[in-house]
Amino acid sequence: MNVLRIGETTHGSDFQVFRKIGYFHYLLLIAETPMLLETDGEWQEVPPLSAVLFLPGQRHSYRAFGESYTDCWMHIESDTPLLFEGFPFGKPIQLGAGERFLSLFRIMIGEFYSARRNRVSVLDSLLSALLEMLSSEIGVSGTQFYPFLSLREEVFRFPENPSVPEDDGNNAAPFPNECGGAEIARSERANRGLFAFC
Numbered sequence: 001m002n003v004l005r006i007g008e009t010t011h012g013s014d015f016q017v018f019r020k021i022g023y024f025h026y027l028l029l030i031a032e033t034p035m036l037l038e039t040d041g042e043w044q045e046v047p048p049l050s051a052v053l054f055l056p057g058q059r060h061s062y063r064a065f066g067e068s069y070t071d072c073w074m075h076i077e078s079d080t081p082l083l084f085e086g087f088p089f090g091k092p093i094q095l096g097a098g099e100r101f102l103s104l105f106r107i108m109i110g111e112f113y114s115a116r117r118n119r120v121s122v123l124d125s126l127l128s129a130l131l132e133m134l135s136s137e138i139g140v141s142g143t144q145f146y147p148f149l150s151l152r153e154e155v156f157r158f159p160e161n162p163s164v165p166e167d168d169g170n171n172a173a174p175f176p177n178e179c180g181g182a183e184i185a186r187s188e189r190a191n192r193g194l195f196a197f198c
Contacts, residue, residue, distance in 0.1 A: 001077070001078045002076070002077040002078070003074060003075070003108070003112060003123050003127060004075040004076065004077050005073075005075040006072075006073070006074045006075070006105075006108060007073055007109060008070070008072045008073075008109060009070070009071065011069045011070070012064070012067075013064050013068060013069075014064070016063035016064070017060050017063065018060070019060040019061075022054055022055070022057050022059055022060050023057075023075065025056050025075055025076060025078075026055065026056060026075070026076040026077070026078065027053070027054040027073065027074070027076075028053050028054075028073065028074045028134075029051065029052045029053075029062075029071050029073050030051045030071060030072040030073075030095070030098070030101055030102060031046060031050050031051075031069070031092075032048055032070040032071060032102065033048050033064075033066060033070050033071075034047060034048055034065040034066050035062050035063065035064060035065050035069055036062060036063050036064075037052060037061070037091075038059075038061035038062065039090060039092075044092070045065060046062075047094060049094070049095050049098025049101075050093060050094050050095060050098075051092070051095055051134060051137070052090065052092050053082070053083070053089055053134065054089060055090065072105040074105070074108070076127070082131055083131060083134070083135050087138070088138060093134065093137050093138055094137075096137060097133075100133070101130070101133065101134075104126065104130055107126065108126050108130070111123050111126065
């Protein structure tokens with residue numbers, strides 16, 4: 001991950017952005033004031049203290065909604081996906097702790113423009129923290145991620161239990177008499193947190 005540019009800017013009521021193919025990198029916005037954002041061909045009002053993360057090549061279409069528009073913005077380059085597949089890229093996320101996001105963002109702005117020799121590693125750590133905070137603001141969606149996460153948590157909390165709820169994990173087989181029996185599944189679960197697959 002690499003922060004290419006970062007800042008905080010206030011614009012007038014006539015501010016608008018339209019980039020048909022976006023940028024070749026990620027764009028993260030944290031809107032401090034209300035804005036209008038076009039998603040799926042519809043304009044929607046976005047409340048203050050909301051975030052939007054655009055994928056590389058994703059269309060950007062947003063504008064001021066009120067007398068002025070202020071946001072923190074960051075251009076991020078990454079060779080690997082920043083967040084999981086089910087993340088709502090290009091859609092607004094209302095931040096429950098918006099002031100904490102802004103505080104962290106402002107620390108990152110100061111670090112980006114500092115002359116410290118370790119600023120790149122510090123920025124990388126701060127960006128990782130910011131992305132973790134952002135991903136925790138939404139419910140995880142997807143067909144497999146949450147069931148496996150729940151199953152893994154259950155395994156580590158109660159390794160002595162021979163089974164867990166059957167609807168967790170879809171094709172995982174940590175249950176008695178499946179793929180080698182209870183003892184194999186239990187020992188794998190307890191020792192390595194792995195699942196036996198049929």
